[in-house]
Amino acid sequence: MKNILELHDVSMVYGSVTALRNITLSIRQGEWTAIMGSSGSGKTTLMNVVGCMNKPTHGTVILDGEKISRLNAKELTAIRRDRIGLIFQEFHLISYLTAVENVMLAQYYHSMADEEEALQALERVGLGHRAGHLPRQLSGGEQQRLCIARALINHPKLILADEPTGNLDESNQAAVLEIFHKLHDAGSTIIVVTHSPEVAEHAERIVQLEFGRMVRDGAPARPMVA
Amino acid sequence: MNRRKMYAKMVFCSMLRRRSRLALALTAVIIGATVVLGMGAVYFDIPRQMGREFRSYGANLVLVPAGANAALSPRELRKAEELLPADKLVGMTPLRYETLYYSKQGLTALGVDMDAARKTGPYRQVHGAWPEADNQVLVGTDIAENARLYAGTSIVLEAVPPRGRRIKKEFTVSGILRTGGPEDAFVLMPARALEALLGSPGRADAAEISLAADSGEITRLAEQIRDEIPGIAPRPVKRIMRSEATVLNKLRILVCLVTVVVLLLTMVCVGTGMMTVVMERRKEIGLKKALGAEKRSIIGEFAGEGVVLACAGALLGSCTGYVFAQVVSMSVFGREVSLPVFLVGLTLCASLLVTLTASFFPVSRAAEVEPATALRGE
Incomplete structure (x- = not known):
């Protein structure tokens, strides 16, 4: 399986703070990777670099064969739009748009808003019946599933999830992880940033960060939960 | 839903949701439009109105x-x-x-x-x-x-x-x-x-x-x-003609100055209102950019809101401006003022110019929002 993402000696410095130190990492297509670490370990910084929202101060990032670490803002925007699906801990839904319109928003910036396709995406995450509801009318779990539907609508090469279960109770966490399993089974490449070992254990690979350094890269200690 | 419908939906829904914030900006545009139309009507009607008044000077x-x-x-x-x-x-x-x-x-x-x-x-x-x-x-x-x-x-x-x-x-x-x-x-x-x-x-x-x-x-x-x-x-009778021309010019300059001052104040109010809206929507802008929105898309959405604001303000301001012009004319000249139709178009253009100019700086700020920073709430 070819590498979808490669980081070579990536560092990120904010003023006097070094958030990432010489990270070298490859992720294969279809792999489910968990990036773990305590608060301030650099995992969100790593996600922002991989998600084309920040450029590294040093090193090379190659996504889907394209060196993205030296692209300008407009080119990075195009990469985010076409190849990356973002899932956030705080959902970040547009409050004045309905569920289906929130999904269509990603289509709108990508190419063409297609309501039928957006409804199908909602059906896939079990929200078909909530298409006309505003985010405030949805539960936390439903909002996260909506966020996932939005991330998937443009068929991204890489799904980046930042603490996707951080604001969810156990049952909703299980529902979200089940969706990730389905995506993984379907061949999607998933990177989940989490501080939760329970969530990380669902991945087939765990990358551990501490103070911006990669201190572990390997399979979970326990067998994967199906 | 095609792109235009989606764009219109975002512009109108966003404005409706922040109607209390935009109410101040809309009020400012209405006042500006009222003054432009009212003063414009008086400006163009001054020679007719004052011509009758000047006849008291004699032949x-x-x-x-x-x-x-x-x-x-x-x-x-x-x-x-x-x-x-x-x-x-x-x-x-x-x-x-x-x-x-x-x-x-x-x-x-x-x-x-x-x-x-x-x-x-x-x-x-x-x-x-x-x-x-x-x-x-x-x-x-x-x-x-x-x-x-x-x-x-x-x-x-x-x-x-x-x-x-x-x-x-x-x-x-x-x-x-x-x-x-x-x-x-x-x-x-x-x-x-x-x-x-x-x-x-x-x-x-x-x-x-x-x-x-x-x-x-x-x-x-x-x-x-x-x-x-x-x-x-x-x-x-050149003495009278010169007096008339002098008074007319001074009145017209006064009308212009009042209008310009009010438009400047309108610009300040609209700019402040738009800046508040942009600051409140930093996360939303960050999200849109994270989803792949380009700068021009963000600018286009805010410009659309500015255009709607200007058109609504110009429409309402034209109605109040007509009443304002009649009140001014009746109280100053004692007769009704006529309203040239082109003034409504002029009012719309002035409202658009003022609103879009006032929105320029806040919208530029919006376009420069860094998605990662905004989504962190910084």
């Missing part, structure tokens, strides 16, 4: 005989009147100066068309009443004081034609005339009565005309009369 065009012509004939005066636009002609009266005698004392009698003279010389103040019959006259205040004449007194005026016997006729003083000028020493009487007394009808030494027109138009009409009626030398 602004005088006709006198030209060349060898010793007097103006009724035919020449009729022809001159036909050349003048009826809707702008406030009044036109022939003036005939003759010497009459009262108690063997010579005095100047001025024969006029009484109705027209009231219009061409609103400055003529009469204590008593204006003559309503051919046997009634106005006596200038200087004569009245010297001869102790009052309204209602009878006087006998005597004419001495070049040839023939003296003619006497009794008149009633209907009122005492005060102008503050030479006419205070005149007897003002109906032209027909003067002609009958002298037995030589139809001639005038001059004619005074009051026109509700600007100096350019009066000059043009004077040239037309000069060209078409050789016996008449038209003389625009």
Whole structure:
């Protein structure tokens, strides 16, 4: 399986703070990777670099064969739009748009808003019946599933999830992880940033960060939960 | 749903959700539009409104005989009147100066068309009443004081034609005339009565005309009369025309200044409102950029909101502006103002210009939002 993402000696410095130190990492297509670490370990910084929202101060990032670490803002925007699906801990839904319109928003910036396709995406995450509801009318779990539907609508090469279960109770966490399993089974490449070992254990690979350094890269200690 | 519908949905829903924030900006645009339309209507109507007011200064065009012509004939005066636009002609009266005698004392009698003279010389103040019959006259205040004449007194005026016997006729003083000028020493009487007394009808030494027109138009009409009626030398009263032009210009400058100041204040209010909205929506902008929105998409969405704000403000402001213009015109000039249709378009353009200019800086800030920073809530 070819590498979808490669980081070579990536560092990120904010003023006097070094958030990432010489990270070298490859992720294969279809792999489910968990990036773990305590608060301030650099995992969100790593996600922002991989998600084309920040450029590294040093090193090379190659996504889907394209060196993205030296692209300008407009080119990075195009990469985010076409190849990356973002899932956030705080959902970040547009409050004045309905569920289906929130999904269509990603289509709108990508190419063409297609309501039928957006409804199908909602059906896939079990929200078909909530298409006309505003985010405030949805539960936390439903909002996260909506966020996932939005991330998937443009068929991204890489799904980046930042603490996707951080604001969810156990049952909703299980529902979200089940969706990730389905995506993984379907061949999607998933990177989940989490501080939760329970969530990380669902991945087939765990990358551990501490103070911006990669201190572990390997399979979970326990067998994967199906 | 196509792209346009999605765009419209985002613009309108976003504005509705932040209606309380945008209410201040909308109010500012409405006030700006009200002032632009109201002041614009007054600006363009000032010459018409003030033209009528300025007629109280007196005639602004005088006709006198030209060349060898010793007097103006009724035919020449009729022809001159036909050349003048009826809707702008406030009044036109022939003036005939003759010497009459009262108690063997010579005095100047001025024969006029009484109705027209009231219009061409609103400055003529009469204590008593204006003559309503051919046997009634106005006596200038200087004569009245010297001869102790009052309204209602009878006087006998005597004419001495070049040839023939003296003619006497009794008149009633209907009122005492005060102008503050030479006419205070005149007897003002109906032209027909003067002609009958002298037995030589139809001639005038001059004619005074009051026109509700600007100096350019009066000059043009004077040239037309000069060209078409050789016996008449038209003389625009430049002192009055210059005064009118000066006052009009100052009024127009004042109106413009007020409008510009209000538009600047509108710009500040709209800019502040838009900046508040942008700051509140940083996370939303960050999310949109994270989803792949380009700068031009973000600018387009905020510009769309600005256009909606400007159009709504211009529409509502045009209605309130019309009322404002009527209130100003009625209270200042005492008559209704006419509203040129193009002013509504001008108001819309001004609202768009002010709103989009005021939105420029906040929208530029919005376009520069870093998605990672904004999503962190920083």
